[in-house]
Amino acid sequence: LSKEVIEADFTFVNGQLVPGVQVAIAGGMIEDVGRLGLRPNRRFDRCALLPGFVNAHSHAFQRGLRGQGETFPSGGGSFWTWREAMYGLVESLDADGFYELTRTAYREMRRAGITTVGEFHYLHHADAGRDYALDRAVVAAARDAGIRQVVLSAYYRAGGFGLSLEGAQRRFETASPEEYWQQIDRLASEIQGQAQSIGAVVHSLRAASLEDLTAIHAEARRRGLVFHIHVEEQRAEVEACLEAYGTTPMAAILEAAEVDASFTAVHCTHTTAADMRQYLAAGGRVCVCPTTEANLGDGLPEAASMFEQPSTLCLGTDSNVRIAPVEEMRWLEYGQRLRHEARGMVAGDDGAVAPALFDVATAGGAASLGVAGGRIEAARVADFVVLDLDHPLLSGAREDTVLAAWITGGDERCIVATAVAGVWESATGQLVQTPDPG
Ligand SMILES: [Zn+2]
Numbered sequence: 001l002s003k004e005v006i007e008a009d010f011t012f013v014n015g016q017l018v019p020g021v022q023v024a025i026a027g028g029m030i031e032d033v034g035r036l037g038l039r040p041n042r043r044f045d046r047c048a049l050l051p052g053f054v055n056a057h058s059h060a061f062q063r064g065l066r067g068q069g070e071t072f073p074s075g076g077g078s079f080w081t082w083r084e085a086m087y088g089l090v091e092s093l094d095a096d097g098f099y100e101l102t103r104t105a106y107r108e109m110r111r112a113g114i115t116t117v118g119e120f121h122y123l124h125h126a127d128a129g130r131d132y133a134l135d136r137a138v139v140a141a142a143r144d145a146g147i148r149q150v151v152l153s154a155y156y157r158a159g160g161f162g163l164s165l166e167g168a169q170r171r172f173e174t175a176s177p178e179e180y181w182q183q184i185d186r187l188a189s190e191i192q193g194q195a196q197s198i199g200a201v202v203h204s205l206r207a208a209s210l211e212d213l214t215a216i217h218a219e220a221r222r223r224g225l226v227f228h229i230h231v232e233e234q235r236a237e238v239e240a241c242l243e244a245y246g247t248t249p250m251a252a253i254l255e256a257a258e259v260d261a262s263f264t265a266v267h268c269t270h271t272t273a274a275d276m277r278q279y280l281a282a283g284g285r286v287c288v289c290p291t292t293e294a295n296l297g298d299g300l301p302e303a304a305s306m307f308e309q310p311s312t313l314c315l316g317t318d319s320n321v322r323i324a325p326v327e328e329m330r331w332l333e334y335g336q337r338l339r340h341e342a343r344g345m346v347a348g349d350d351g352a353v354a355p356a357l358f359d360v361a362t363a364g365g366a367a368s369l370g371v372a373g374g375r376i377e378a379a380r381v382a383d384f385v386v387l388d389l390d391h392p393l394l395s396g397a398r399e400d401t402v403l404a405a406w407i408t409g410g411d412e413r414c415i416v417a418t419a420v421a422g423v424w425e426s427a428t429g430q431l432v433q434t435p436d437p438g
Helices: 060-065 079-092 095-111 133-145 167-172 177-190 210-223 235-245 249-256 273-281 290-295 325-340 353-369 402-409
Strands: 004-013 016-019 022-026 029-034 042-051 053-058 114-121 148-155 196-202 227-231 263-267 285-288 313-315 384-388 415-420 423-426
Touching: 042 353, 042 415, 053 095, 053 313, 053 353, 060 079, 060 095, 079 167, 095 114, 095 133, 095 415, 114 133, 114 196, 114 227, 114 353, 114 415, 133 148, 133 177, 133 196, 148 177, 177 196, 177 210, 196 210, 210 227, 210 249, 227 249, 235 249, 249 273, 285 353, 290 325, 313 325, 313 353, 325 353, 325 402, 353 402
Parallel strands: 004 042, 053 114, 114 148, 148 196, 196 227, 227 263, 263 285, 285 313
Antiparallel strands: 004 016, 004 022, 022 029, 042 384, 384 415, 415 423
């Protein structure tokens, strides 16, 4: 990986677009940022240089369901009827099919400006024999698509509160916490140093006992791994948990695990205000997936406190029914506008929405995944998005309004190039050679 100096008309530093900044990169990392007085060997005219988006929650293979399950002959569907369709896809996939779908989703992510994906990976086995063949495939797909990946390898042991695994769910099974860590160790030997890492996951309280949650989370902390879990996406999960344990899932988690800033709860759609305050006070993070939550009819997040500190939030494309971080940012804010009949729900201390949303979609995700990304600063990864300031969708915007214009009125067509670890790709997916620094 060679050295280079990059310059665009504007660079996103400290929450704003600043002119005349050079970014020096070497070995896939940012070395220095500022008015360095260096001659750039890569220049982007009429463009802005931004950190790449971080997608903190993805199930890439679910890309295969796009367009399916959108007809409702009996008058209506739900998350649970969608899940039956997803299980149908699971039954039909072998390791090659899974690899192809995952790589397709990752290529689409890269074109949309996503440079890091947190893959919440629970479909482990090509058959019911617990072969973990799809763990190798998920790692290979990210490598071949050129996207940074955190494999959030999921523990999945039960088919519901107190229920055993049935049918397609056997493809998800890990038999014990001991087997879980043995597989994590095998996975660690297969990932590629700089651009891939591992996080720990318990799929949900539907899929694991509280004892197993406690054990896996404690070991994840001991190893210094980030930890993710689905929490309260559906009211039925909250009701089943109340029946099984006499508390909400979030209250059970706060009891069973020592939550801190390495803990990310995904969705929290139906989390109560009281549970959310306690969770945030412990340092926990929340990942919201607005497009998927809308598509599945999950609901809008109820606990307004989760939007008061945007630095604890991150975003995911989850089912990948649409892969567009710009839309996820837009609907994070719009969902709350519609719910509360007010504007400016996800805003920074200065009241500005666009930089706060952009921070959620970049630095928030990087913090959740334990990746040194999400900002253009020294010692962060050299992962970038280049925004075309002359794109017609952005016409009329100035440097102080262009980010808001992009989030409300633009999309991935405004991106001209991306980089992961300093390796450049044009928006059409062509590799762009690094110029000779000589
Ligand atoms: Zn999910």
